[in-house]
Every structure is written in structure tokens, then in C-alpha cells.
Amino acid sequence: DVQLVQSGGGLVQPGRSLRLSCTGSGFRFNNFAVNWFRQAPGKGLEWVGFIRSKTFGEATQYAASVKGRFTISRDDSKNIAYLQMNSLKTEDTAVYYCAREGPSIFGVVISGDYWGQGALVTVSS
Amino acid sequence: EIVLTQSPGTLSLFSGERATLSCRASQSVSNNFLAWYQQKPGQAPRLLIYGASSRATGIPDRFSGSGSGTDFTLTISRLEPEDFAVYYCQQYGGSPYTFGQGTKLEIK
Numbered sequence A: 001d002v003q004l005v006q007s008g009g010g011l012v013q014p015g016r017s018l019r020l021s022c023t024g025s026g027f028r029f030n031n032f033a034v035n036w037f038r039q040a041p042g043k044g045l046e047w048v049g050f051i052r053s054k055t056f057g058e059a060t061q062y063a064a065s066v067k068g069r070f071t072i073s074r075d076d077s078k079n080i081a082y083l084q085m086n087s088l089k090t091e092d093t094a095v096y097y098c099a100r101e102g103p104s105i106f107g108v109v110i111s112g113d114y115w116g117q118g119a120l121v122t123v124s125s
Numbered sequence B: 001e002i003v004l005t006q007s008p009g010t011l012s013l014f015s016g017e018r019a020t021l022s023c024r025a026s027q028s029v030s031n032n033f034l035a036w037y038q039q040k041p042g043q044a045p046r047l048l049i050y051g052a053s054s055r056a057t058g059i060p061d062r063f064s065g066s067g068s069g070t071d072f073t074l075t076i077s078r079l080e081p082e083d084f085a086v087y088y089c090q091q092y093g094g095s096p097y098t099f100g101q102g103t104k105l106e107i108k
Helices: none
Strands: A003-007 A010-012 A018-025 A033-039 A045-051 A060-062 A070-075 A080-085 A094-101 A111-115 A119-123 B004-007 B010-013 B019-025 B034-039 B046-050 B063-068 B071-076 B086-091 B103-107
Touching: A003 A094, A003 A111, A018 A033, A018 A094, A018 A119, A033 A070, A033 A080, A045 A070, A045 A080, A045 A094, A045 B086, A060 A070, A080 A094, A111 B034, A111 B046, B004 B086, B010 B019, B019 B034, B019 B086, B019 B103, B034 B063, B046 B063, B071 B086
Parallel strands: A010 A119, B010 B103
Antiparallel strands: A003 A018, A018 A080, A033 A045, A033 A094, A045 A060, A070 A080, A094 A111, A094 A119, B004 B019, B019 B071, B034 B046, B034 B086, B063 B071, B086 B103
């Protein structure tokens, strides 16, 4: 079965750092991009960023709200993607999700077919 | 950045009725890479539709997606009790990926 299992959430003070992990199983992890999303309490979904597969140079893109503070990386030998969050702000408080994005098949990309269970990050003093 | 506007904000219907949800983009969505998600409280989003009109694996055929360019629609042909939830559209044709603000589908 395809699974994405997340770890690493918790309570952190403003200005500090936290790293989230997203471990994939049941599929060829190295063939897929990984997106990170977040959802603040009672709010809608927000894209945080993605990392492409090695085939596409492990290219990354980020939302403007986190660019320069958050870094996405991956270790395909361990089937893990990471979200390193630095200089955290209170407005970063949210449930963070990872989700896979497949390669193009006949010109169509399936994005977000499997998601992690979510990790709550609370930024507060 | 592509802004997605969903309408209505809330839709109140009876089980068995047909639901039509709209998602309008501020500019054309590249390759019609438009997805629809269902989210229930305390759960991760569930992919329903990708590429504007392709049903994801395991999704009942009462869910269908249509549209292209800037106007997209999610239709639920006959509502079941488990369909009452929040629905989001998302474009993934270009960075930054963006979501609509959501449509809450509630039981009348």
C-alpha cells in the first residue's frame, strides 16, 4: 500500500527552527515530486513548496511567504523528504502535510493522490 | 500568481440532490492542471479529480469534473450523506500552486 508518514511536529518558540519528515513506502519514491502544504487553524489550504525528483534536478520552488526561511530536501536512499523551517513566526502555526506528485503520463500529471497524516506545528512563546 | 475563486461559499442541499461547484481562475491554468479535493474535519484532503476531468483512483463515478482554461466545475450527481464536506480546487500548472478558498457543502 502507498503511504506517506510524517513526523517532527510540535511546539516551538518564534525565531527557532523545526524539521518535518515525510517517509514514503509502497511506491518508487525517487520517481515522484513531493509537495508540502499547510493549513492554519480554521483556514483553507496553502501550498508551501515542492521538490522535484532527481530526474528533474531535485528542483525546488517555494511560496513567497516562506521563501528564504524554509528549505525542502530529499534523501531517496531513505525514501524521505524534509521540510526545514527556520526563523519561525507565529503565523506559521498550522498543520503541515506532505503529498506526492507523479510524473507526467500521456501529458497528465497526477498531483496529491496520497497525503501524509499531517503534523501540527505551533509557534508560540 | 493565479487566483482561484470558488463559488458558492456554502451550498445547502438534501441527500440525493445534484451539487454543482464552480472554480474560476484569474488566468488560464496551464495544461488544465486543475485538481479538486474533498476535506472532512481532522482529515487530510482527498483527491477527487486531477487534470480537470480525470477521476482519481477509487473515487465514485457520481463525482465528475469539467472545464478548461479559466472555468472549472465539480459535479456530484446524487449526494450521499458522506459527501457533505469542504471542497477545494487547486491549480498545479505553474508555481506558485494555488487553492481556492473552499466551498462548504452542508446538509439542508
